[in-house]
Amino acid sequence: MTTTRIHWADLPGSVHRGVTARLGTPIVATETVSAGFNSEIAAKLTTSSGAVFVKGMQSSHPRVWTQQREAEINHHVAGLAPTLLWHLEVGGWSLVAFEHVEARHADYRVVGDLELMVDTLSQLGRTPCPPTELRRAEQRWAAYVDDSGMLARFAGSSLLHTDLNNENVLIRGNQALLVDWAWSTRGAPWIDPALWVIWLVAAGGHSPASAEAWAARIPAWSLGDPTLVNVFAKAQARMWADIAGNDPDPWTAGLNQAAQQWDRFREGSCAF
Incomplete structure (x- = not known):
């Protein structure tokens, strides 16, 4: 579900005053950030x-809980994400502020960016899941898996990002930082590398085989046995077909096509 973006100037005066007080100095310029789908406000x-960088939602928004989730997760992913500065509830809005990162979005067709993502996802795969309430992998994809025994093997104690859209990856120097942890999940560590395969195929320039070759550089990938990854690929194909429906927008259609490609590839190959 895409959220309509609101400009900073359109927020109530009470929000402007509250944020200015929290910053401790007047705001001299604002810039709406277009990337991302989950926030009503995203501004420099x-x-x-x-x-x-401030992002937020009205307190009445059905997904406002994602604001608290991002605030709770941030200190557990130091070095993997921009640093959270504060979380503020004011004037009917929930806002989180992060250090502003001078960076660009990752390009999944560029080898250097892929190498930086391998480093970041390798580190994330070693990151234990914090003791906070998160979605569980075996619950998130339950509707798309027929074998309950296989589904149970999606479970794990690793922290997963699960939304590896290239616009959620900021390249700063020789580092890839992950933003937008709204869909963070507790599960098996191989799941993020597996999800990355779909994003690589959707980006263009990657076949499912070459995308998997990049995923295989991440140690956690090898923890998912081929049969299990086949089941996961099928679940993703079913999920994206469900999301796409009969008349998808181009972005959703691209992800659906990539998921179907990967599923067909897995049906014909069980090798990592």
């Missing part, structure tokens, strides 16, 4: 002391 706020 510049003050005389520097810039911050």
